[in-house]
Amino acid sequence: MVRRHTISLLVENRFGVLARVAGLFSGRGYNIESLCVAETTDPTVSKMTIVTSGDDQIIEQIIKQLRKLIDVIKVTDLTTTEHVERELVLVKVNAAPEHRAEILRTVDIFRAKIVDVSPSAYVVEITGDEGKIGAFIELMKPFGIRDIARTGKVAMARTAKKREQEGTRHVA
Amino acid sequence: MTGARIFLEALKREGVREIFGIPGGAVINIYDELHKDSELFHILTRHEQGAVHAADGYARSSGKVGVVLVTSGPGATNTVTGIATAYMDSSPIVVFTGQVPTSMIGNDAFQEADIVGITRPCTKHNYLVKDVKDLPRVIKEAFYIARTGRPGPVLVDLPKDVITASANVKFPDHIELRGYKPVLEGHVKQIRKALDIILASSRPVLYTGGGVIWSSAAADLTKFARKLKIPVTNTLMGLGGFPGDDELFMGMLGMHGTYAANMAVTHSDLIIAVGARFDDRVTGKVEEFAPEAKIVHVDVDPASISKSVKVHVPIVGDAKRVVRRLLEELKNVPQKEIRAFQKRTAEWRKKISEWKETQPLRYNRSKTRIKPQYVVEKLYELTGGDAIITTEVGQNQMWAAQFFKYKQPRTFITSGGLGTMGFGFPAAIGAQVANPGKVVVDIAGDGSIQMNIQELATAVQYRLPVKVFILNNRFLGMVRQWQHLFFDKRYSETCFGVLPDFVRLAEAYGAVGLRATRPDQVENVIKKALDVNAPVLVDFVIDREECVYPMVPAGASLKDMLLV
Numbered sequence: 145m146v147r148r149h150t151i152s153l154l155v156e157n158r159f160g161v162l163a164r165v166a167g168l169f170s171g172r173g174y175n176i177e178s179l180c181v182a183e184t185t186d187p188t189v190s191k192m193t194i195v196t197s198g199d200d201q202i203i204e205q206i207i208k209q210l211r212k213l214i215d216v217i218k219v220t221d222l223t224t225t226e227h228v229e230r231e232l233v234l235v236k237v238n239a240a241p242e243h244r245a246e247i248l249r250t251v252d253i254f255r256a257k258i259v260d261v262s263p264s265a266y267v268v269e270i271t272g273d274e275g276k277i278g279a280f281i282e283l284m285k286p287f288g289i290r291d292i293a294r295t296g297k298v299a300m301a302r303t304a305k306k307r308e309q310e311g312t313r314h315v316a
Numbered sequence: 317m318t319g320a321r322i323f324l325e326a327l328k329r330e331g332v333r334e335i336f337g338i339p340g341g342a343v344i345n346i347y348d349e350l351h352k353d354s355e356l357f358h359i360l361t362r363h364e365q366g367a368v369h370a371a372d373g374y375a376r377s378s379g380k381v382g383v384v385l386v387t388s389g390p391g392a393t394n395t396v397t398g399i400a401t402a403y404m405d406s407s408p409i410v411v412f413t414g415q416v417p418t419s420m421i422g423n424d425a426f427q428e429a430d431i432v433g434i435t436r437p438c439t440k441h442n443y444l445v446k447d448v449k450d451l452p453r454v455i456k457e458a459f460y461i462a463r464t465g466r467p468g469p470v471l472v473d474l475p476k477d478v479i480t481a482s483a484n485v486k487f488p489d490h491i492e493l494r495g496y497k498p499v500l501e502g503h504v505k506q507i508r509k510a511l512d513i514i515l516a517s518s519r520p521v522l523y524t525g526g527g528v529i530w531s532s533a534a535a536d537l538t539k540f541a542r543k544l545k546i547p548v549t550n551t552l553m554g555l556g557g558f559p560g561d562d563e564l565f566m567g568m569l570g571m572h573g574t575y576a577a578n579m580a581v582t583h584s585d586l587i588i589a590v591g592a593r594f595d596d597r598v599t600g601k602v603e604e605f606a607p608e609a610k611i612v613h614v615d616v617d618p619a620s621i622s623k624s625v626k627v628h629v630p631i632v633g634d635a636k637r638v639v640r641r642l643l644e645e646l647k648n649v650p651q652k653e654i655r656a657f658q659k660r661t662a663e664w665r666k667k668i669s670e671w672k673e674t675q676p677l678r679y680n681r682s683k684t685r686i687k688p689q690y691v692v693e694k695l696y697e698l699t700g701g702d703a704i705i706t707t708e709v710g711q712n713q714m715w716a717a718q719f720f721k722y723k724q725p726r727t728f729i730t731s732g733g734l735g736t737m738g739f740g741f742p743a744a745i746g747a748q749v750a751n752p753g754k755v756v757v758d759i760a761g762d763g764s765i766q767m768n769i770q771e772l773a774t775a776v777q778y779r780l781p782v783k784v785f786i787l788n789n790r791f792l793g794m795v796r797q798w799q800h801l802f803f804d805k806r807y808s809e810t811c812f813g814v815l816p817d818f819v820r821l822a823e824a825y826g827a828v829g830l831r832a833t834r835p836d837q838v839e840n841v842i843k844k845a846l847d848v849n850a851p852v853l854v855d856f857v858i859d860r861e862e863c864v865y866p867m868v869p870a871g872a873s874l875k876d877m878l879l880v
Contacts, residue, residue, distance in 0.1 A: 156495060160444070164436060171437045201622070208619035214441040214461060217495045 149203050150299045153192040154218040161215045178296030193298045222299050229299040232271045238288035239266045254280050319448045319479040320349040326455035332383050336367040340387020342414025345479045362770040364391050366742040368398025371409045373743030376729045378750035381463050382409040389427030399469045400438040404733025408467035410458045417477040432473050440468030448481040460491050465498030466617040502633030507641050510612045510629045515657050517586035519664045520546045526553030527591015533636035534725040545658050547668050549577040551592050555728040560721030570598040571868045572714045575675035578874040581606050589613045591635040593620040604873035614638045677718050685859040686835050688787040692719035698842050703755040704747045708740040708764030710794035712787045714864040716759040738767025748780040762788040772825040775851035783845050784853045789860045797863045822853035831855040
C-alpha cells in the first residue's frame with residue numbers, strides 16, 4: 145500500500161550533501177514531495193525533512209539507502225512515531241471589495257495572518273499541518289489564488305510519553 | 317610539506333606500494349614528487365579506464381585497496397566506467413583525480429569537469445579537497461571507507477592549488493565518522509534463530525556470493541557447509557568461495573547456471589544466502605524464485621536485505637564473523653542432532669546428484685571446429701586450476717564461469733554487476749601486479765578485447781606475463797545469441813565485418829601472438845602460451861554459432877531453462 149511518509153534526517157552541514165540526498169532519490173526512482181533543510185543549533189549538523197511516498201518495501205529501501213550515505217548521521221521515519229508537522233504557506237489571493245470581509249473572516253478562523261495588502265489582493269501567511277493548509281487553500285480558491293509559495297513540511301517527534309503524563313506536552 | 321608530498325606520504329601510511337595512472341597538467345606536481353620517490357611504483361596505463369580496471373583487478377585478486385591517479389577533465393571522466401564497475405561489485409579502490417585550481421572551479425576552465433558530481437551515484441563516497449590541511453584526514457577516510465563494511469570505490473578530487481600549497485600537517489591515526497559505522501557482528505539471537513531454522517530444514521541450499529570473497533569467509537563457510545553437508549551454489553561473483561570440485565558444489569545458479577543449482581533453489585525449503593544480493597540474473601522471475609523456501613540472509617549491507625525478495629531471518633554483519641559465530645553455535649548442538657539432520661537431508665542430496673547426472677554442463681564436441689568450452693576445459697586441465705582467471709563480458713565470461721573449477725577465493729575476477737566489456741584485460745594486468753608469480757589468464761571475446769586492447773603496451777612495458785585467450789567468433793557473441801534465440805536470427809550489428817589480425821597486432825606491441833584454428837592445436841598452443849614468460853595473446857578461432865547453455869530467458873522463471 146502506497147503511503148506518504150515524513151522522514152527526518154540529521155546530516156553533516158557540508159557542501160554537496162543536499163545533492164547526495166536528492167541524487168539518491170532521483171537515481172533510484174523514488175519521489176520527493178517536499179524537502180526542507182536548515183542548520184541545527186550545532187552548526188556542523190543540518191536537519192532535513194523529506195516527505196515521500198511509497199509502499200512499505202520502498203520506504204524501507206529509502207531509509208536504508210539514506211543510512212548508507214556517509215554524510216547522513218541519523219534517519220528517522222516520523223510516520224511511525226508521534227510527531228508534529230508544520231508547513232508555512234504564503235497565498236496571494238484576489239481581494240475584490242465584496243469578498244474582503246469573507247476572506248478576513250476565514251483568515252481569522254484559521255489563525256492565519258494578512259502580511260501584505262494592495263487594492264486588489266491580500267498576501268496571507270498561514271502555518272499548520274497538511275489538513276489545515278489544504279482546507280484553507282480550498283476555501284481561498286473561489287476568490288482566485290494568484291500565487292502560492294510553500295516552505296515544504298518541517299517535522300519533529302513529540303517528547304517521550306513519560307513527560308507527557310507530567311503535563312509538559314502541548315498539543316498545538 | 318607541499319600538498320603533493322603530503323599526498324604521497326598519506327598513501328604510504330595506508331600501505332600503498334603501487335599506483336595505476338596517467339599524468340596530466342592538473343597532477344603534474346604530484347608526478348614530479350613521485351619521480352623523486354623510490355618507494356612507490358607507478359604503472360603507466362594507456363587509458364584511464366585501463367588504470368581503474370587494473371586497480372580493481374589488483375584489489376579483487378589481493379583484497380588490498382587499489383589506487384588510481386589521473387588528471388582533471390577527460391582524465392577524470394575516463395575513470396567513470398571503471399568506478400561504476402567497482403561500485404557494482406563492491407571493489408575497494410581509491411581514485412585520485414586532478415582538478416583545476418579552486419579559484420577556477422565552475423568557470424568552465426580548460427580540462428575542468430565536475431567529477432565529484434559525475435561520480436556521486438557510482439562511488440561509495442567522494443571528496444573535493446578545498447584546503448591542503450584536510451588532505452591527510454580525507455585520504456585516511458577515503459581508504460577506510462573503501463575497504464570497510466561493504467567495500468567500494470571512493471574518489472578524491474584534488475585541485476591544483478591544493479597540491480601546490482604548503483602546510484604543516486599532522487597525519488591522523490584514528491578516524492571519526494559519525495555517519496559511518498558499519499555493523500560487522502551479526503546479532504547473536506538472529507544467528508541462533510538461523511541455526512535452528514537450518515537444522516529444522518529438509519532441503520537446504522547455501523547460496524553464496526561476492527561478499528564471501530570480500531570478507532575472506534570462504535574457508536569458514538566451506539567448513540560449515542561440510543559439517544552439515546549442505547549443498548552449495550555460487551553466484552558469478554561468488555565463484556571460488558567454495559571449492560568447485562567439492563561433492564557438495566552444484567555450480568553457479570541463475571541465467572546461465574547449472575540445471576542442478578536452479579532446480580535445487582526452486583525445490584528448496586531453505587535458502588541460506590551469504591554475501592549475495594538476489595540479483596535479477598540470479599533470481600529470474602523473482603515472484604517464482606524459491607517458491608517453497610524460507611530465506612536466511614547474511615549481508616554486511618542492510619540495504620541488500622529484503623530488497624528484491626522477502627527475507628525471514630535477516631542477519632546484518634560481516635560474512636566471516638557471522639559464519640564463525642554459526643560454527644561456534646554449532647558446537648553446542650548435540651552430535652545426535654547433527655547426524656539426524658544429515659540423515660534427513662540425505663535424500664535431498666541424492667536428488668541433487670540425480671539432477672547433476674542427468675543434466676550436467678555439456679556441449680557438442682567437435683573434431684573439426686574449436687569449441688570455446690573445450691578451450692576453457694583444457695586451460696583448467698593444464699593449469700590444474702592453479703591460476704587467476706579474469707574475463708571480459710558475454711559468452712566468454714559465462715564459459716569461463718561454467719567450465720573452469722575455481723577452488724580458491726580471488727581466483728575468478730569478472731565484472732558481474734555492471735557487465736563491463738573491456739574489463740578483463742586491464743584487470744588481469746592489475747592481478748598480475750598484485751600476484752607476480754601467478755598464472756593470470758584473461759578469457760576474452762573478440763569484441764571485448766578491442767575495448768581496452770591498448771593495454772598490451774602496458775603489459776609489455778612492465779614485463780607482466782599476462783595471457784589473453786580470445787575466443788574469437790567474429791561476433792558480439794552474447795547479443796548474437798539473443799538475436800538467434802529471440803529475434804529470428806536477425807543479427808543486427810553483431811557481426812564484425814573487420815577484425816584485426818590479433819597475432820600480428822600482439823607482435824606489433826612487442827607481445828607474443830599465437831593462433832589455433834583446429835581442436836588438435838588447442839592443447840599445444842595453451843602449453844606454449846603458459847610456458848612463455850611474457851604477455852601472450854592467443855587467437856582461438858572458435859565455432860561461430862556456439863551458444864551458452866543452459867539459459868533461462870530474461871524474465872523467465874529459473875525452472876524454465878533452455879538446455880543444450
